[in-house]
Amino acid sequence: MKTIVVPIDFSDISNNAMEYAIGFAQNTGSTILLFHAYQVPVSMTDVPIVLVSVEDLQKNAENKMAEVKRFVEEKTGKGTKIYAETKLGDTVDELENICSHVKPFAVVMGTKGATGLERVIFGSTTLTTIKHLTWPVIVVPPGKKYSAIKKIGFACDFREVVRTTPTHFIKDFVTEFNAELHVLNVDYRNLHFKRDTPEESALLHTMLEDLSPSYDFIEDENIEAGIEKFAEKNNLDLVITIPKKHKLLEGLFRKSHTKDLLFHSHIPIMCVHE
Template identity: 40%
Template sequence: MNTILVPTDFSPAARNAAMYAINFAKQVKCKKIIFYNAYQTPIVTDANMAIVDAIDIEEMKKASEENLTAFKLTLKAFCDKNMELETLSEYGVLTMDINEVCTNNNIDLIVMGVTGTGKIAENLIGSFAIDVSRKATVPVIIVPPDAGYTDIKEIMLACDFSQVVETTPVDPIKRILNETSAKLFVVNIDHRQKHFTADTPFESLMLDTLLQGYNPEYHFIDDADFVQAINKFALEKEVDLIITIPKKMGWFDALFHKSHTKALAFHSHVPLMVVH
């Protein structure tokens, strides 16, 4: 892994995510971290409001660049001597431009913070992290607000054993396992075999084949509450990172449903890594 992108709005949650990224980079020997700020003009809702002129945009650009410089300076002391810290300020919308930014800067991983204090602005920031994780083509680690970094030794992959070959991004999963030398738990949550089909044994065998050489430990848990089961397992096994694989209309959508976000993404102490 060579380059990590850390989108930031300079909030405490964003700084926590940046610290997580720095420590993660140390573990996997990543060479470069880019702190990224996307700024844009306010949305005009009143036809009588004056259009923001070029001077205002230039002031926004200057503020963004100055904030990025200060942000980098406060974090430089926590980095290894050979680690590069760069800043990138662009006029645009984070969730719309993220893949272009990643392509132009050869990004391998995105690390973002998420908050859960209930404040409107902070919840909006949290939704940005979720939106980015859905749209980004590179893996995204979503860092809960109070998550401190511990070396990644235990990783959980939540799997529904449905169309495993077609939907499992094996390469990024293997990459994180290789770079951290972590133990892998594959966890399936179901209740009274509601989603168990005739293909499930075959699908589990296919996953085992895809992960050959990594010796994953499989756990099948009967629980009607997916989020609660994930949290409980993560606590019991001292999981350091949860890998999730988004699928259209699948459990990932349920995972970040309004009623579940508070329970897991916004209140878990375990970071989530979303891979495509």
């Protein structure tokens, strides 16, 4: 059975991602594993002082997790298995250990944590997780509610497609939802067009032909902005990106220059490594 791992820190952003994960798990028949890591706070003085005992931290974390687990169980009924785990340690390290053990279908996270650093576009934990975790990570924007995944975008630059495209994962994921696949390529006056671009695009077409994807060539000076506009106009439910090759994550969740709202915050991003 598939497993969806949901790291939580009990913040509103985390809870929203958890509710998205509930719908995602029910849609795929997956088990949900709720996970929380806690650390011992230390006073930054000449002589470090532990502010709270490990026993108190553990009890508090376990009590909160028990409440969350009950909430999820009530929400899902008997049709979805729910597990919960709390660990003392670094969130990303412990998350990596758990993922290595359960081999999740995906990790579902929010974009900000409970630290309250409103000027940071992503919580540092989410960014670090995306960089280091080899399992697929779905980043859920604030306020996003789960809806059936019918249209999926894949951001591609047509460079070294054989080496860098996670073909098997994309095929399995798109097939799981019986979704449309849109291969998204952004260029402006052929600035990114190379001699091998036609060959690379032909290779990708062969690799993904079983899915009958549509190829959408977007004219825009800014790659991230071009994908944002296309995703909104064409009602994409999720965009797959390769973190090493795109700054799409930053683009889709950055603050608007004219509004105090997150730009296009309704689009979840799935990060899949090469």
